[in-house]
Structures are given as C-alpha cells and as structure tokens.
Amino acid sequence: MKLLFVSTSVGPLGTGLGGGVELTLYNIAQQMIQRGHEVQIVAPAASTWDNLPLVQIPGNLQIIAQSQERTDPVMMPENSVLANMWDYARQVQADYDLIVNFAYDWLPFYLTPFFTRPIAHLVSMGSLNNALDKIIKQVAEHFPLTIGFHTQVQAATFALDAYSCLSNGIDLSLYRFCDRPKQQLAWLGRISPEKGLADAVAVAQITQIPLKIMGKIQDELYWQQICEKYPNDLFEYLGFLPTNEMQQVLRECRALLMTPHWVEAFGNVVIESLACGVPVISYRRGGPAEIIQDGKTGFLVEPDSISELVNATLRIDEIDRQTCRSSAEAQFSLEALGSRFEKWFKEILGNKHLRKLNMRY
Ligand code: HBI
Numbered sequence: 001m002k003l004l005f006v007s008t009s010v011g012p013l014g015t016g017l018g019g020g021v022e023l024t025l026y027n028i029a030q031q032m033i034q035r036g037h038e039v040q041i042v043a044p045a046a047s048t049w050d051n052l053p054l055v056q057i058p059g060n061l062q063i064i065a066q067s068q069e070r071t072d073p074v075m076m077p078e079n080s081v082l083a084n085m086w087d088y089a090r091q092v093q094a095d096y097d098l099i100v101n102f103a104y105d106w107l108p109f110y111l112t113p114f115f116t117r118p119i120a121h122l123v124s125m126g127s128l129n130n131a132l133d134k135i136i137k138q139v140a141e142h143f144p145l146t147i148g149f150h151t152q153v154q155a156a157t158f159a160l161d162a163y164s165c166l167s168n169g170i171d172l173s174l175y176r177f178c179d180r181p182k183q184q185l186a187w188l189g190r191i192s193p194e195k196g197l198a199d200a201v202a203v204a205q206i207t208q209i210p211l212k213i214m215g216k217i218q219d220e221l222y223w224q225q226i227c228e229k230y231p232n233d234l235f236e237y238l239g240f241l242p243t244n245e246m247q248q249v250l251r252e253c254r255a256l257l258m259t260p261h262w263v264e265a266f267g268n269v270v271i272e273s274l275a276c277g278v279p280v281i282s283y284r285r286g287g288p289a290e291i292i293q294d295g296k297t298g299f300l301v302e303p304d305s306i307s308e309l310v311n312a313t314l315r316i317d318e319i320d321r322q323t324c325r326s327s328a329e330a331q332f333s334l335e336a337l338g339s340r341f342e343k344w345f346k347e348i349l350g351n352k353h354l355r356k357l358n359m360r361y
Helices: 020-034 081-095 106-114 130-142 152-156 197-207 220-229 243-250 268-275 306-314 321-331 334-350 352-359
Strands: 002-006 038-044 054-057 098-101 119-122 147-149 185-188 211-214 235-237 255-258 280-283 298-301
Touching: 002 020, 002 081, 020 038, 020 334, 038 081, 054 081, 081 106, 098 334, 106 119, 106 130, 119 334, 130 147, 147 152, 185 197, 185 243, 185 268, 197 211, 197 220, 197 255, 197 306, 211 243, 243 268, 255 268, 255 306, 268 280, 268 321, 280 306, 298 306, 334 352
Parallel strands: 002 038, 002 098, 038 054, 098 119, 119 147, 185 211, 185 255, 211 235, 255 280, 280 298
Antiparallel strands: none
C-alpha cells in the first residue's frame, strides 16, 4: 500500500507537543515500512525525526482541543499549518492508495468527501467538542470503518454505530522486566488536574510508601498546591525523562498508580508499566479500565476512592509480575499494533462501497 500520514497539528514531530499521538504515528509508520508498504509523513515544519520520510509544512499551529470549551466554534489561525498540510495532501493524493489523519481537528473530517482517495481517521482522545463530535459522526455515517479509536470506552463518548478499535502498542525492547522491586510506587503523566496526581500522593502518605513522579508539569499551580499540602519527603519529582531513564525507575516500583479524573482514551503509561512487569492500580475509568485485567495484571477500583487505591496497594503482592510482562507481549507489542493497523487499512481499501464514494469526485 502507498500510505500518506498527515500528522497532528499542535506541534512539530519530535517535540513532545503532540503527546501520545506522536509516539503512535512513529510506531505505525515504522511498522508499515517494515511490512513493505510505502509511507510518506506530512508534518509541521521544525519536525526533528530524521529516520522517517517527512514533508515539512510551514504555518501556525492549532490550539490544543483540551483547552477549549465543548461549545466553542471551530477555530483556524491565519496561515494554518493544518490547512496547509491538507492542501498538500490534496495535491499529491493521486500518488497514494490511502491517506491517514492523525489530527484531532475538524478540518480533515470535513474535507473527507472532497478527496478522491479514502481517508482513515485515528481519533486520539475522547469527545471534547460538539462541532468536532458532529463532523466525526457525519464521516462515520458516510464512510463507515474509516473512524478508528484506541478503546471501546473512548469510542462510546462519540456514540457512533460503525467504527474500528485499534488499541495501541509500544516497542517492548525498550522496557526491561524487573521481578525484585524496591519499596516505592510510581506515578507517570502530564501533571494537571484531570490526571489526578494529588490522589496518588495521598496514597503515598497513608501507606507511607514513597512515590516516584515522572512527567511534564503542565499546570504549575496544581503542582504547587500538592507540594504545599504534603510533606515533600513522601514523593520525589524526577522530571519528564526519556523512555530509557523513565523505565529504569518505573521497573523497580511495586506498582504504578493511575488516577484519571477524565476518560483517558488509552493510557500509554499503563502498557509501559506492564512491559516492565509492574502491576497497575487504577480507577475503573477510561482506557486503563479496558487494558488492566483486574486481579491479574493489577487492580481496578471505585473511581475517586483513595481508600480503595490504598487497599489495592496493600494487596499488590497478589499480582504476578511476569504475568504483567507477558500480557504486554501478547497484546501491546509493535507487531500486534502493526497487524491491527494493517488490517484496518486493508479493510478500508478492500471496501468497494467506500472506493466508489471517494472516486465519484
Ligand atoms: N488538539 N486541536 C488539536 N489537534 C490535535 O491534533 C491534538 C490536540 N490536542 C492533543 C493532541 N492532538 C494529542 O496530544 C493527543 O491526541 C494525544
């Protein structure tokens, strides 16, 4: 297959601004190339990936969807990099079999019927905005199968009839299994209210088990409040570390605490933890509730119940760490991810009805 990947619009690739979807795009591109397909990536200028075929497009970045209100109108900056990337895609589309959209933005969905090639849309977050929900629903109705999510619970926030579920995956060779943890817990992620770090620190205080915190501080005020409220010898903030350094700390922890206050679309940190053999204790909410096998690879507890997080932490030795690693190998390897995406792309290309729809222009 000849594939054109059109990137997220909130940051050049390699800057981390695109969050989890940067990693996802990178992994799928590598997998498709390894499987003999041709891949070209269209991304905002100043992208730093040097080992994948990139076309760099200038223009102004989109505002991140998480910062907008549900009822906000669609916003496009002047000289929009999103619009410029999709104008490029329009010009070259005849050279490709399939276009893949990685942006969580209104425009690519609206443009779908104007293209002569099918577009596969990977939706990387739960429902956040009414205008976007509506256009996604329209594309799902006219071009069934072309809307892809990571989890069923994420898909449910859009209430569509037809869609595809792709889960996610990571390069397991980057994570080393450890079966002799230290007396410490881990918390990973962007430090901002919806990720619920304060709950994990509360667990550390009650159990008196030190907490290792890694990730980008996105909400300074929220972080300050935690530092003022809890004794600082209880937790250690290690910063936003590259994968290798992060997993060196994570792998030696008794458990990863997941405290999402929103519907996490997937939860890459959950499969990173399992890959190290570290069980995950999480609220039964969002993607983690679909990834963790309660009692086997961790525990799922009543959302927002700190006492249940504590009880699960005290029972964590019931979980076999090798089982955690094996579950990552079975479901979340790059090969498993690549197979799911290759199957999705072939389903779309193989669908005569879809092809006829796009070819009518
Ligand atoms: N916001 N407007 C917009 N467009 C995106 O592509 C986007 C975003 N916010 C976050 C984001 N992408 C990714 O970091 C997550 O989907 C993973």
